[in-house]
Amino acid sequence: MNASPAAIADRDARNAAVALGLALPVDVLLYLLLPMYHDLFGVTLAQAGILLAANRLVRIMGYGWVARRYARYGDRPACLWAVGSAAVCGVGFATLSGFWLLLPLRLLWGLAFAALNLSTQALGTILPEGASRRYGRSRAYIALGPVVALPLGAVMTQLWGPRAIFFLAAGAALLGLLAARILPATPHEQPAARRGLRLPNSLDIWSFLEGLTLDGLFIVGLSYLGKDALPGGAVVVAGSLLAVRYLGEIVLSPVGGRMADRAGPERVLVALSLLTALALTGFGLGWLWTCSAIIVVLRALQLPLVAPIVARRTPGPGRVQALAARAIWRDIGAGFGPMMAGLLLPLVSAPWLYGVPAVLLGWAAIACARAR
Template identity: 40%
Template sequence: MAVPALVIALAQMGDSLIYAVLPLYADAFGVSLFVVGILLSLNRWVRLLANSIVAHFTHRIGVRPMMITAAATATLSTLAYAVATHEIILMGGRVLWGISFAALNLAVLSYAVSDRANAGKRVAVNRTALGVFQVMSLAGGTALVAFVGPRDVFLIIAGFGLLGMLLSLRLPPLDIDDGKATGFTLPKPGRLDLWGFALGLVVDGIFIVTLALLLKDTKLPVPPVVTTGLLLATRWGMEVVTAPVGGVLADRFGARPLALLSGVALIGGLVLIAVGHEFAGSILVVTTRGLFNTLVPVMVAERAKSGLLASQATYSTWRDLGAAVGPVVAGVVFAAVPQAPLYGTCAALLVLGLWWCVARSR
């Protein structure tokens, strides 16, 4: 399992870094904040639509060839951030990454569950590898921006993608059960699915896109882009650290009480940002968001009325939809709406969501 995990982790480094760099250096890429929002959401929209198509072609050509191809196209998407001379090329890179990630994600999960007895351990290895390499990309990549610039740093990151492509050649062949691919449908949401949409909209969308801009004028010992990278790296680090701990606590005390406490802390972080304490608020938001990635799937499993996989897929779809809408909203409203009412509204939305979707058991 180590090779598939490393391939997707190396391939995703460029995507992780673009969230820290692009909002703060939009002028260097020749785009407006509105276009930044579109660029950072485009891959999510593509993923929602591409999953079934990717599954169809994976059935036809096999998991290994698909993962090799996706590793190559992911590297090309990272190169596009460095060499693009027009926003259309950047959009093409984001579309290419959305398709690449859909293929990589399906392939790495296929390798994980091919050994059903150790599927859980293999998925954990995958999440750990992702976390470690995204921390490297965000912390190291943003530090390199000061030396090589916001565009050329992606040439370096593309080198890691090339390494992932070479590693993919070492993957063993793998066949998956044939099945008929279905088109994209938006499943009817339950309460937790709506909470996932709210998290995606506010945290994975509006907050992530505006984080660098929030910290631009904050007096800190390191440049804003490095601070942004470190904060985003903290989220990935929290997933690595809290996944085993949160899982044990959720099994012992139940996921809902922990989710409620985490939700209150997350809302507190948004309130701190609204009243002008951007750095402290951002730390609260990124740490609690990382914990939710462990807790919510457990809650989905506890409340599942139908098949477990179908319930998890529905939650993921609505979370991704929120994360697709959020950057567009941020690009439209951040320049026009002051920080206090924007983040105050986000906090109020999550208060309502926490009560309606999480606190209520029925």
Template identity: 35%
Template sequence: MSLALLGDALLYAVLPAYASHFGLTLAWVGVMLSANRIVRVFAYGLIARLTHAIGVRNICIAAAVIATVSTALYGISHGPAMMLVARILWGITYAILVLATLSYAIAFRASAGTRVGVGQAIQRIGPILALLFGTWLVGRVGPNSVFLILAVPTALSILIALNLPKGVKPTEKPTTPASLSKPKPIDVFFFLQGYGVDGVFAISITLIFARSTELSVAVMSGGALLAMRHFGEAIAAPLFGWIADRVGARRVFLVAAVLTMLGFVGVAVGITVIGALVMLLFRGALASLGPAVIAQQLTDEEDALGPLARMQTWRDIGASSGPLATGFLLTYLSAEFQHGMVALALAAGLLYWMLSD
């Protein structure tokens, strides 16, 4: 998962600033950064059933191959068509890997928070390195060639997948995850979080810096903060997951959600760096707390893939609509104003969860 994420992580920092190098307009950038998530909305249920049928190892091998191909395609894409193909392929890959890793992590429900957190920490190493060193490499080899270079370490994920144990399948009885069913309150909150973090923030942070500095510096600055999104997961997910296993996921989730909301407020009022750091750190905590909240509400006999697929689906609906809406709304509304609106929406979503749970 860590190696597979290299190209996708860097694309968020590079594509908004270097859209013309890929033959895209800013509106197309929003489409490309949403396309993979739109695919996932419809893919989770099918992939959950396919994983039950063919096993985790086989589906992870397929995902590793597709991840390598999609990363290489970023480097040779010019115009919407090929980039769209690459993003669709990546959407399928991520849907496979996120369900596979969560399936492994929640096998033991009592320690689900810790296991999900440790998994998230390992997964974020690749994106952190891609955003810190990849953005520097863009200035040396260009925004296109850097993805061809990243395809090489991504290919190592194929070797790792080939060495996974054979014959492993999810232990739950196969059910049909109603991934597009009516969202639960926690799904609504993750929809809003996906819209805000992966949409409004990811699309606009580089552009905020570009107002006051050179483009190359803005890309590196935006890339550094986007790297903090992954660094926040690497640090906060295992820590807060461990705490959740001991004091209960619900109360820890509440604290992390409030602080994530306050981070958006910080960006909205002009405290960009501090607000972003707070938001990204506690958004990282939510990465393990969401699955932990679900796992702690289920018995060992109940299927977890269905609720997890539904939560991931609604998060991805938010994360796919976020870039589309942000790219359009930036013509009329400032990035700071949009961050403020996200903070208000998160407050409403959190209140809905508290009153309904």
């Protein structure tokens, strides 16, 4: 008996998410370990910062190239290449030292993540019916890898140093080949090439501001403003704190997807963005831990919303390129946010630094709903 289109879409979205979830520890473990043990990787702290930003920079420039090839060859070839590349990066991080040897691996990972991320979004929204629920569930599968890898990596680092865990991360990425090999190999339609510059729309601006505030200003500000209240620099504590963020995605992203399917993703986006703006304002006013917990919850609930909105507004051959454009704008914001925080936190009062972007985030969400 043939499976229904909805069941096939659920299966493919789940397999793409599992492939990304198994590849992701290669990246998240480096965020945990490289700043703490940069000397053991043969780099300075400044070089470590560049390496951690390199994957976003290459995605900003290369997402369009990846999207065209992903659309041309389909999910199976793209994801097989991507998880294989993640395994190569894991072995490299375990064995190589020095900035110029690690930089190509970070650039390779950036392109691999772009392919896997596009596949999860495209397959999660391939059917309009249930897209928010399907994509919310896939976000939970994606987060499983980091939730397991971060505490395990922290413990292994205390026992055997920061390198050994990357061999396990490479092995996990190779397991992702099992999920990637059963993905569909059907190419995706591509729109006719557009010439000239395109001004950002309301959803682009919201994606930029969400990356700027939640993946940039908030993360850096939590460390900077809460450094006196945080426990010592034990790697286990840091790994556990990072794992909590992904645990929130496992529990709450499916909830956000179901909310969007019932009430409409634009309405949920506006409500959650306005609540996020209030929480960011409170964070800047000094209620660090209460507002941090609220922001983590709201971020997890918002993750499944944008891709279904894009799919509804850009049906047909333009869908993959539109999904890539949203990812680019979020990466630009997430890349600019830490630099902005590092420059302005010592100079500008926190209520202004977080209050102004919070207002802009709420305004952008309202603009997205009005543009529907």
